[in-house]
Amino acid sequence: MAQARQIPSLVREHHDVIVIGAGFSGIGTGIKLDEAGFSDFLILEQGDGVGGAWHFNTYPGVAVDIPSLSYSFSFERNPYWSRVFAPGTELKAYAEYCVDKYGLRSRIRLNTGVTGCEFDEQSDVWHITTDNGAVLTARFIVGATGVLTQPKNPDIPGIDTFQGIKMHTARWDHTVDLKGKRVAIIGTGASALQVIPEIAPAVSHLTVFQRTPIWVIPKVDAAINPLLQKLMAKSTALQWSARMLSQAIVEVGFVLTGQYHRQFKVAKLYEKIARDYLKKAVKDPVVRAKLTPNYGFGCKRPSTSNTYLQTFNRDNVALVTEAIEAVTENGVRTRDGGVHEIDVLICATGFKVFESGNMPPFPLKGIGGCDLEAWWDENRYQAYEGVSVPAFPNAFLILGPNGYNGASYFQLIEMQARHIVRCLTQARKKGASRVEVTPEANARYFRAMKARTGNQVFFNNSCSTANSYYFDKHGDVPFRPATSVEAHLRSMTFPLSDYRFSGAATR
Numbered sequence: 214m215a216q217a218r219q220i221p222s223l224v225r226e227h228h229d230v231i232v233i234g235a236g237f238s239g240i241g242t243g244i245k246l247d248e249a250g251f252s253d254f255l256i257l258e259q260g261d262g263v264g265g266a267w268h269f270n271t272y273p274g275v276a277v278d279i280p281s282l283s284y285s286f287s288f289e290r291n292p293y294w295s296r297v298f299a300p301g302t303e304l305k306a307y308a309e310y311c312v313d314k315y316g317l318r319s320r321i322r323l324n325t326g327v328t329g330c331e332f333d334e335q336s337d338v339w340h341i342t343t344d345n346g347a348v349l350t351a352r353f354i355v356g357a358t359g360v361l362t363q364p365k366n367p368d369i370p371g372i373d374t375f376q377g378i379k380m381h382t383a384r385w386d387h388t389v390d391l392k393g394k395r396v397a398i399i400g401t402g403a404s405a406l407q408v409i410p411e412i413a414p415a416v417s418h419l420t421v422f423q424r425t426p427i428w429v430i431p432k433v434d435a436a437i438n439p440l441l442q443k444l445m446a447k448s449t450a451l452q453w454s455a456r457m458l459s460q461a462i463v464e465v466g467f468v469l470t471g472q473y474h475r476q477f478k479v480a481k482l483y484e485k486i487a488r489d490y491l492k493k494a495v496k497d498p499v500v501r502a503k504l505t506p507n508y509g510f511g512c513k514r515p516s517t518s519n520t521y522l523q524t525f526n527r528d529n530v531a532l533v534t535e536a537i538e539a540v541t542e543n544g545v546r547t548r549d550g551g552v553h554e555i556d557v558l559i560c561a562t563g564f565k566v567f568e569s570g571n572m573p574p575f576p577l578k579g580i581g582g583c584d585l586e587a588w589w590d591e592n593r594y595q596a597y598e599g600v601s602v603p604a605f606p607n608a609f610l611i612l613g614p615n616g617y618n619g620a621s622y623f624q625l626i627e628m629q630a631r632h633i634v635r636c637l638t639q640a641r642k643k644g645a646s647r648v649e650v651t652p653e654a655n656a657r658y659f660r661a662m663k664a665r666t667g668n669q670v671f672f673n674n675s676c677s678t679a680n681s682y683y684f685d686k687h688g689d690v691p692f693r694p695a696t697s698v699e700a701h702l703r704s705m706t707f708p709l710s711d712y713r714f715s716g717a718a719t720r
Contacts, residue, residue, distance in 0.1 A: 230254040231351035236265015238357035238611040245630040259326030264308035272385040273411035275301035282459035283621040292445035331578045337646040353607045361564045371539040378557045400561035410520035425680045432517035467619040472694045474670035480510040494522035509674030513681040567685035579605035594691040595659040601650035614691035615662045628704040646716035654711035665694035
């Protein structure tokens with residue numbers, strides 16, 4: 214075993230498990246740890262509230278993009294969603310409700326960002342440093358920070374010289390009144406699709422800068438009648454039936470379409486639906502052509518909306534597809550020489566995903582000081598079942614590479630939490646202080662995942678022009694090419710022999 218390096222000695226407290234992140238990943242993990250008898254855990258959260266993306270994203274129009282019945286824990290079904298696609302405020306309230314119902318509040322530490330994690334090979338514990346100067350230790354850590362957490366600001370010359378109001382959709386400034394303002398928004402992804410229809414009626418003029426158009430299909434959305442809510446609250450069978458229908462819709466629309474493109478040839482049907490919808494929604498044929506994607510359906514996450522495309526019929530909305538050359542003190546200049554004077558600049562430019570400093574969002578050093586980000590740079594993004602990486606004992610991930618299959622994040626959270634609890638339960642039975650996936654098991658899983666890429670839409674369609682964040686720096690798309698049923702079964706039946714359980718837990 215390599216000699217352990219010196220680690221700071223200012224340790225204030227120790228826990229069996231420290232979960233990093235109090236979004237739904239952290240909340241779901243905490244619930245399942247408690248349920249399995251692992252009660253000595255702490256959840257660290259850099260923000261001042263729980264809910265993760267639903268705490269930070271409060272822009273106008275923010276809502277779920279899959280049916281709400283699927284976007285919730287299976288063990289905590291909510292019969293009171295106000296709409297088929299619930300607004301963000303209801304997801305935030307649902308997070309708060311789960312935290313209180315399952316007694317997590319006292320085990321969540323807000324305003325505590327993690328700045329680094331380092332494994333002590335002599336004691337088989339992790340040392341976690343925080344931005345307030347504390348160093349905590351834990352036998353096990355769970356990374357529940359997600360990937361859509363750190364806003365990505367555009368790298369455009371002059372953007373820091375802009376003298377007007379500037380904000381990112383993920384950090385919306387509600388003190389700003391857009392009424393009567395000249396506004397520009399950069400980006401036409403999932404967030405922009407929700408924001409643009411909401412602010413267009415209020416602003417004097419809205420300029421939308423589009424690099425890549427997005428596939429949009431009609432949104433089958435509606436308010437849920439209070440009587441139906443009451444019926445669902447009283448009937449578990451009705452709740453499950455509605456959830457299963459919702460799950461089936463998501464499975465077809467996202468999982469089968471994306472992961473089994475070769476066998477399940479439905480992408481062209483969705484493209485036809487989207488093109489027909491676009492033709493009906495947008496009057497100007499020139500604008501319509503600009504809004505038409507030149508890549509295959511599924512290369513990027515498609516969206517649903519009943520108002521986005523129609524917004525481009527408004528006289529006060531302009532779609533600009535010329536590349537931005539620079540941001541000036543009072544506007545945006547495009548490469549064709551056009552200058553667009555504005556009062557407010559909104560960046561709907563998404564999040565850092567496979568970029569340095571986000572996977573993971575802090576230095577994480579395993580055996581021999583091996584850095585996880587460097588390990589992934591050298592070996593490609595991979596993790597056994599999307600949970601564990603060799604040379605990083607006692608560390609688990611919720612949204613690791615090749616874990617998410619494109620369905621509901623809640624489904625992923627429950628599967629990965631089940632996987633983690635199985636490992637911890639086995640360690641408890643064996644009295645082991647170290648749990649580490651074997652390199653052989655990890656390599657076998659990675660080969661199996663890569664062998665299926667020929668089925669995925671990403672490698673069977675015209676994705677080269679999609680500018681999709683799905684693709685990492687290695688040219689991989691580290692999704693899990695598997696149905697939800699298979700992924701669920703694997704979380705319950707993966708061989709525990711794929712892990713090494715060693716050492717003796719003394720603390």
